Amino acid sequence: MSTKLLVSSSLFSVYGNFAVRFLGIASTAIMARLLAPEDFGLIALAAVVYELFVSLGDLGTQKYILKQSKIDNDIYNTTFTFRFINLNLMAVLLVCLSGPIGNFYGAPVVTELLWVYAICLSIKSLQNIYFFGFMRDLNYKPVVNVNILVKILSVAINIGFAFYFQDYRAIIYGVLASVLLMVLRTYTMKLPVPKFRLQGLRENWNFSKWLILEVFVGYIRGKADIVIAGKFFDTSQVGFYEVGKSNGSMPMQEIYAPLSNIMLTALSKNKGSAPNNSNSDIEKGIIALALIISPIFVGVFLFMDVFVSLLLGDKWLVALPIFESFLTLAYFTCFAQLLANAFLANDLVKRFVFFNAFLTLLILVIMLVSVNYGVTIEEFSMIRAAFVPFALIINVLYIKRFVQIKQASIYLSLIGYLAISCLCALPQYMILSVYFELPRIFNLLITLMLALPAYYFVSRYMTHWIKNYHTEFSAALTLLDFIKDKLIAVKKKLV
Structure with missing residues (x-):
């Protein structure tokens, strides 16, 4: 494909x-x-x-x-x-x-x-x-x-x-x-x-x-926190938690949800068609995903208060830490879900289910222990989010036992595009926040106008350089070229 x-x-x-x-x-x-x-x-x-x-x-x-x-x-x-x-x-x-x-x-x-x-x-x-x-x-x-x-x-x-x-x-x-x-x-x-x-x-x-167990595992991993919150916190706090969870993770999930099915189809159709072909698709998928969602994650995190205020109203700003926690959780979950599709495509459902059952049991124990120590609902959300990056690394190490993938390409894309996003957004964000008393919405618009072009050019330069050592990064260049062609086509129509 x-x-x-x-x-x-x-x-x-x-x-x-x-x-x-x-x-x-x-x-x-x-x-x-x-x-x-x-x-x-x-x-x-x-x-x-x-x-x-x-x-x-x-x-x-x-x-x-x-x-x-x-x-x-x-x-x-x-x-x-x-x-x-x-x-x-x-x-x-x-x-x-x-x-x-x-x-x-x-x-x-x-x-x-x-x-x-x-x-x-x-x-x-x-x-x-x-x-x-x-x-x-x-x-x-x-x-x-x-x-x-x-x-x-x-x-x-x-x-x-x-x-x-x-x-x-x-x-x-x-x-x-x-x-x-x-x-x-x-x-x-x-x-x-x-x-x-x-x-x-x-x-x-x-x-x-075998997916029955995975459904229960996925349910506990994704929804048990709501059940626990419903038992230990009042309905108002649960409301803040649920709205923060669903809307905080929204930017990441809305991008990944359609990509999930596409990647499963591609991995399944390419499996066995050529040596290591599907394995290359795993790496290309993670690289392309990191290129797309990293700047969105950084931008939304920096201006989460603006988005919450505009979308839901100022009364929801008290739950801002919950929104930020679940944005972070959703960012790393996107990559974990892509790896889950790689397990399915390579007929490793049974191994994947049992391994994730162990990780899910671990996070369930951590959540139950935390609520019994009297944490606030905001601290509870931070504890839930902090477990996901750890689980992602463990998943990469586990799938490598059965599918030949290059960990270096995966980690390089995760760290590289996230670092570029911060490099392109943070300087003007800090300057506008510290030296100019502009409304937050204007700070957002100016940062957006400056950071996006910078991210495009810096990420393109970095990708060209890395591609000489890791050919999987050609997927990112294809994506960048596609975006460039679409922007040129839109410009011609407007002119």
């Missing part, structure tokens, strides 16, 4: 994801001002359970489609049946457990919220499985168009609910409407209608069975 196709697909998907997120900013900004932190806290307690049941219901069906080197209607229909059965079983189980879960939190409202989430699970089970075929073929235009259309309608509905209810019901009914709209849209496209097919379910199960 050509690097050019990967780059173009990745960038188009990222652009689409940003468009969807931009549409959601209006909804988030309004709802954060109309609703109280307690409302977000209640939704977080129910959503963290719902997300576990969604993961168990999906059980890697999308990844199963993406990793197929060859595919036919039988595979699509069997996967649709597998997913339909799983999600509806999870819906029934969620209803049965809703009462005990509400009692655990001491919040009966959570029980009612889980009933609505159970309906969402049943609706999701009907989604047209052929929709995943666009992602498999790296044809992200229809995927992006669907996501944007559904988001536009969902934002309108969410804002209407927020003005009408002005409490947590606005969020839960908005989720229900969004799920329904997505399923309906996949059936209005020119796609085959999936059919129920029981033959071949064993293949789906053989792929997915």
Whole structure:
């Protein structure tokens, strides 16, 4: 698979994801001002359970489609049946457990919220499985168009609910409407209608069975902190924590989420096609990812107070340390998730699951010990974030036992592009902050105008030099050239 196709697909998907997120900013900004932190806290307690049941219901069906080197209607229909059965079983189980879960939190409202989430699970089970075929073929235009259309309608509905209810019901009914709209849209496209097919379910199960443990491991790693916070802190603090977690990590996750599926497809299709080809793709993926997200991470971290104030309002500034902690967590998590796809593509699911189970157990113990020592909610978020860089290094060392990769290229890209980002942004940031009493928004705009061109030229120079010793960095040059060509094309249209 050509690097050019990967780059173009990745960038188009990222652009689409940003468009969807931009549409959601209006909804988030309004709802954060109309609703109280307690409302977000209640939704977080129910959503963290719902997300576990969604993961168990999906059980890697999308990844199963993406990793197929060859595919036919039988595979699509069997996967649709597998997913339909799983999600509806999870819906029934969620209803049965809703009462005990509400009692655990001491919040009966959570029980009612889980009933609505159970309906969402049943609706999701009907989604047209052929929709995943666009992602498999790296044809992200229809995927992006669907996501944007559904988001536009969902934002309108969410804002209407927020003005009408002005409490947590606005969020839960908005989720229900969004799920329904997505399923309906996949059936209005020119796609085959999936059919129920029981033959071949064993293949789906053989792929997915080891992912059950990974789902639990991933849940504990990503969501157990919400459960612990819900037990040891009040709903207002949980609301600050959840909003800080979801919005603080947003810039990184919105970039990586579309890249994740693209990288899994590329790694799977290239596996075995040439000696060490897929291994090279692992390194190229990390290098390209570091080039893209490092300047965004540094810029958002420096001006997190501006983004929080503009997006959510000044009342959320008290949770600024939480936003910064989860931005840092998300930055390193992007690379960890890319390595996870490398494990899947190289059929190392079992080894990956058990290894990450150990790391997850370790962070769970650390979090439980910390809350028992009376840490604040801000300190709790910092402890959670501090574990991720350590886990990333351990993952790199572990995958090297099974896949031949160059650690030097990985660490060089992580350290190099992060250092260049700081070098290009910090000087003018410090000068404007110390010697000029400008509003923070003007400081942001000036820093942005100066730092981005500087980052482009410095990173290009560094990449040219490193490429002489590490050929994998050619992926970064391809990406930089692609961006340059797009900017020139936009300039010509404007002129």
